[in-house]
Structure formats: C-alpha cells, structure tokens
Amino acid sequence: MSFKAAISVKNLGKCYQLYNQPHDRLKQFLWRGRRQYFREFWALRDVSFEVMPGEVLGIIGRNGSGKSTLLQLVCGTLTPTSGEVAVKGRVAALLELGAGFNPEFSGRENVFMSAAIMGLSSKEIEARYEDIVDFSGIRDFIDQPVKTYSSGMYVRLAFSVAINVDPDILVIDEALSVGDGEFARKSFDRIRDMKKAGKTILFCSHSLYQVEAFCDRVLWLDHGDIKLFGNPQETVQGYSISLLGGAETESAAPLTTSPSAITAPKGYARLCHVEVSLDGEIGSVLRGRPDENDLSIRLQFESDPQLPAPTVGVTISYGTLMTVACVVSRSENVLIERDEHGRGEVTIDFPALPLRKGEYHVAVYLGNEDAVHIYDSVQIAATLQIEDPLPEPGLVNLVHHWHTRAID
Structure with a gap:
C-alpha cells in the first residue's frame, strides 16, 4: 500500500x-x-x-x-x-x-x-x-x-x-x-x-x-x-x-408558474415560469415533423441579486434513455441579464428542429454560476412527439451534402 x-x-x-x-x-x-x-x-x-x-x-x-x-x-x-x-x-x-x-x-x-x-x-x-x-x-x-x-x-x-x-x-x-x-x-x-x-x-x-x-x-x-x-x-x-433501458421514468412536471414574489430567497434561484412551443403553439405535448418546426423554450426566473447570475440549461432527451442535445448558457458564454431584483427571462430557439421519429422530453435547469449546483429544474417541461414518414433509423437529421459524378 x-x-x-x-x-x-x-x-x-x-x-x-x-x-x-x-x-x-x-x-x-x-x-x-x-x-x-x-x-x-x-x-x-x-x-x-x-x-x-x-x-x-x-x-x-x-x-x-x-x-x-x-x-x-x-x-x-x-x-x-x-x-x-x-x-x-x-x-x-x-x-x-x-x-x-x-x-x-x-x-x-x-x-x-x-x-x-x-x-x-x-x-x-x-x-x-x-x-x-x-x-x-x-x-x-x-x-x-x-x-x-x-x-x-x-x-x-x-x-x-x-x-x-x-x-x-x-x-x-x-x-x-x-x-x-x-x-x-x-x-x-x-x-x-x-x-x-x-x-x-x-x-x-x-x-x-x-x-x-x-x-x-x-x-x-x-x-x-x-x-x-x-x-x-x-x-x-x-x-x-x-443505464440505457433501465432508467425509471421521471415524474412529469407540468408547465410551472410559481407564486409571485419580489425576489427569490437569499442565496437561491428558482424557475417562475416555463413554456415550450412548437411553431408558436404552446403546450405540454407537442407534435411535429423532422426539419419542419421551430422549437422555442421560454423561462422566467427569480434569484438573489447579491449573487452572480444563474446558469440556464436545456436538454432534449429521447424518452428516458439518453440525452440527444444539451445547451448551457455558461458553456456558450451567454450573459444572463437580470433586473435589480434578480429577475430575468431567457428564450432558447431551435430552428427547423432536426429530430427524427420518436418521443422526446424537454427539461430545463437553473444552476449556479459554474453550473455545479442545480437550484431548480423542470424535468419534463414538454413532450415532443415527432412523426416521420421515412423508415430510416436515427434520432437526428445531420446537415450534410451529397456530391456525385460519373467516373470516366
């Protein structure tokens, strides 16, 4: 030893x-x-x-x-x-x-x-x-x-x-x-x-x-x-x-609106309102097709104004099996703006959502400035049901280009 x-x-x-x-x-x-x-x-x-x-x-x-x-x-x-x-x-x-x-x-x-x-x-x-x-x-x-x-x-x-x-x-x-x-x-x-x-x-x-x-x-x-x-x-x-295939389903959390307050408690931050929309239609269950719909997540939060601005994160998961995509404000150097009471609003847009056939969950997180501690979260802010007439397998449509020519 x-x-x-x-x-x-x-x-x-x-x-x-x-x-x-x-x-x-x-x-x-x-x-x-x-x-x-x-x-x-x-x-x-x-x-x-x-x-x-x-x-x-x-x-x-x-x-x-x-x-x-x-x-x-x-x-x-x-x-x-x-x-x-x-x-x-x-x-x-x-x-x-x-x-x-x-x-x-x-x-x-x-x-x-x-x-x-x-x-x-x-x-x-x-x-x-x-x-x-x-x-x-x-x-x-x-x-x-x-x-x-x-x-x-x-x-x-x-x-x-x-x-x-x-x-x-x-x-x-x-x-x-x-x-x-x-x-x-x-x-x-x-x-x-x-x-x-x-x-x-x-x-x-x-x-x-x-x-x-x-x-x-x-x-x-x-x-x-x-x-x-x-x-x-x-x-x-x-x-x-x-853990794939063995994860237990998270308890669904509806679109959330917390009781209004001037600011969140000292040392804390919380989500006050979360809404998810597809082509402007807001709901907890949204239906779309690959590359045809614009996804938008809008959230409002309250935080202690004496602390640094919180970090905002959004994940899109394939059921309960795997995370397909994740965006975090800290990783992308996005400055989260707040008023003097620590309140702010953030919108994340995903244009022409490239998801393929399947059921996906959108989750929202509010963390501290280095994203190590999670203040608040909504595990299932919305469920996306994507219908795809094409039979090919896969979860996303990657941007790609075809080049072909005849060989002499």
Missing part, C-alpha cells in the same frame, strides 16, 4: 450473513459453525484503489452497488471482511441521514460529541463552536433535542461540524441533496474552498453532472466490483450508457 496516498484500499471486501428466519441466527450460534444457516452476500469484493492528497474522487453506481458500504469502511464505521484500508489524516464524514448524532441529545451536545469523535479536544471544540453554529443557521434550535429537527436542520448541523473540524479528508454521501437552496449553495462553496486548500474529498452522488464537473477521477461500482475507474468524462459516460 502506498505511503504517499491519502487513502489506500487493497483487496477490500465486505460480506454480510443473511438469514431467512430470525431463529436461524440462534441455530448458527449453537452449532458454532458446524452447520451453516445463512447465505453470504458480498457488498464489496476485491476492491483496490488509491486516492492522492488533494484529489477529489467521485463514486457512482446504482443503488445497492456498494457505494455507502465503501465509504463506511473508509471512515472506519464498518470492519472489512477481507483486505485493508489505510487512511492518512483526520476524516470528517457526512454519511446517510441519521448517522452520527444521538437523537435524544441537543444540537449543542451532539456538536461536542461528534467533534470529539473526530479527534478534537474540548478546547478546540469550544474555539470552533460559534463558527459551527453560525454556519448551520439553526442557533434558535441548538439546545433542542435533535429528534425534533427536520431533515434539513439535521444536515445543516452535521455538515457544519464536518467542515469545521478542519479535516484532511471529507467524505460526502448524497446527504447534501437534503436542505434548502441557500444552504446547499453555501455548502458547495465551502467544499470548493476545501478543494482549493488541498483537502482530499470523496464525493458520492447520483448527480452525474456534479460528479463530472467537480471530481478529478471517478470510481464506478457495480454489484460490489469496480466497473471503471479513471477520467470523469469517460467513466460517467460509461455509467450513463449502462
């Missing part, structure tokens, strides 16, 4: 014993291994990799692929069945909701207990206590039992403790998907600061865009094995292709 790596994992495996009936556990104990009343389930098997200091490693995979088990083994909250894990430095972890805090204790008591477990002395905790509470934003409830907290309040406090113990390694397992926009943005800003400061980060998320944009390398787990490990673009693309 490398002495230079912040995290070294070698031939790591974790096996669980599954019993069909509760009394089989007693039988197994009484027979002392002479008979077996359980079946083995390997959550991880023969996993090896290294993470260097200052590296951000993304971890992706379907539910049940072993991601959370791997993170718990790295954090030391689980014992491996085989192999070994070596970690250099202080680890702070934000794992699944509910881990780490005692629900009967107050927020204050849990701060001291959790920080002590992470290796801080009483004096160090006292010196950082105010920063922890200020970042969490739940000072009014800090002396109430944690069992009375909402999921968002819980994550606020847990994350505040994790980042303020000054860890060498930060482990995040999807927990930041809980909570409001202001805190989510503030959290991602702090994570970026930690990355710039050279901290090692394990980032487990189902948000493939965030993983690809934020991580240096990505580890793809599949049924407890490493499927692919390396470049973020290649690994995320491989995982996305593996």
Whole structure:
C-alpha cells in the first residue's frame, strides 16, 4: 500500500450473513459453525484503489452497488471482511441521514460529541463552536433535542461540524441533496474552498453532472466490483450508457408558474415560469415533423441579486434513455441579464428542429454560476412527439451534402 496516498484500499471486501428466519441466527450460534444457516452476500469484493492528497474522487453506481458500504469502511464505521484500508489524516464524514448524532441529545451536545469523535479536544471544540453554529443557521434550535429537527436542520448541523473540524479528508454521501437552496449553495462553496486548500474529498452522488464537473477521477461500482475507474468524462459516460433501458421514468412536471414574489430567497434561484412551443403553439405535448418546426423554450426566473447570475440549461432527451442535445448558457458564454431584483427571462430557439421519429422530453435547469449546483429544474417541461414518414433509423437529421459524378 502506498505511503504517499491519502487513502489506500487493497483487496477490500465486505460480506454480510443473511438469514431467512430470525431463529436461524440462534441455530448458527449453537452449532458454532458446524452447520451453516445463512447465505453470504458480498457488498464489496476485491476492491483496490488509491486516492492522492488533494484529489477529489467521485463514486457512482446504482443503488445497492456498494457505494455507502465503501465509504463506511473508509471512515472506519464498518470492519472489512477481507483486505485493508489505510487512511492518512483526520476524516470528517457526512454519511446517510441519521448517522452520527444521538437523537435524544441537543444540537449543542451532539456538536461536542461528534467533534470529539473526530479527534478534537474540548478546547478546540469550544474555539470552533460559534463558527459551527453560525454556519448551520439553526442557533434558535441548538439546545433542542435533535429528534425534533427536520431533515434539513439535521444536515445543516452535521455538515457544519464536518467542515469545521478542519479535516484532511471529507467524505460526502448524497446527504447534501437534503436542505434548502441557500444552504446547499453555501455548502458547495465551502467544499470548493476545501478543494482549493488541498483537502482530499470523496464525493458520492447520483448527480452525474456534479460528479463530472467537480471530481478529478471517478470510481464506478457495480454489484460490489469496480466497473471503471479513471477520467470523469469517460467513466460517467460509461455509467450513463449502462443505464440505457433501465432508467425509471421521471415524474412529469407540468408547465410551472410559481407564486409571485419580489425576489427569490437569499442565496437561491428558482424557475417562475416555463413554456415550450412548437411553431408558436404552446403546450405540454407537442407534435411535429423532422426539419419542419421551430422549437422555442421560454423561462422566467427569480434569484438573489447579491449573487452572480444563474446558469440556464436545456436538454432534449429521447424518452428516458439518453440525452440527444444539451445547451448551457455558461458553456456558450451567454450573459444572463437580470433586473435589480434578480429577475430575468431567457428564450432558447431551435430552428427547423432536426429530430427524427420518436418521443422526446424537454427539461430545463437553473444552476449556479459554474453550473455545479442545480437550484431548480423542470424535468419534463414538454413532450415532443415527432412523426416521420421515412423508415430510416436515427434520432437526428445531420446537415450534410451529397456530391456525385460519373467516373470516366
């Protein structure tokens, strides 16, 4: 195992014993291994990799692929069945909701207990206590039992403790998907600061865009094995292709108009109105033909005027299988204009839409200025039903030219 790596994992495996009936556990104990009343389930098997200091490693995979088990083994909250894990430095972890805090204790008591477990002395905790509470934003409830907290309040406090113990390694397992926009943005800003400061980060998320944009390398787990490990673009693309045909249909979101307000809440941005039209006809289900119709997506948004203008993105997907096209204002250097209250309107036009026969979904996203954090989205703003009398296969008509001549 490398002495230079912040995290070294070698031939790591974790096996669980599954019993069909509760009394089989007693039988197994009484027979002392002479008979077996359980079946083995390997959550991880023969996993090896290294993470260097200052590296951000993304971890992706379907539910049940072993991601959370791997993170718990790295954090030391689980014992491996085989192999070994070596970690250099202080680890702070934000794992699944509910881990780490005692629900009967107050927020204050849990701060001291959790920080002590992470290796801080009483004096160090006292010196950082105010920063922890200020970042969490739940000072009014800090002396109430944690069992009375909402999921968002819980994550606020847990994350505040994790980042303020000054860890060498930060482990995040999807927990930041809980909570409001202001805190989510503030959290991602702090994570970026930690990355710039050279901290090692394990980032487990189902948000493939965030993983690809934020991580240096990505580890793809599949049924407890490493499927692919390396470049973020290649690994995320491989995982996305593996999901073809197996994705669950997103719940449809209608054309949306939010209750009017002067501005969005502090640190936040939101879509107020989204409409999709084909040749000027607005609707949630639109019918067209290849190369004959002009597609237009118009959206209005509200945002905190004290923050940079948000990023706008639009995707067109073939059902739930694959993204056919994606446009993002940041990538195309489009300046999003707003008024003094942070309100703005954006229209994206696709002339002579070149889609071939099939059903397509239009989705709209509103992200922060570097498009890592998604403030708001409408997953199915409209469904396009394209009819094509031609039998040839394909999803799009590419611009092309024919050249032919007779050969003498």
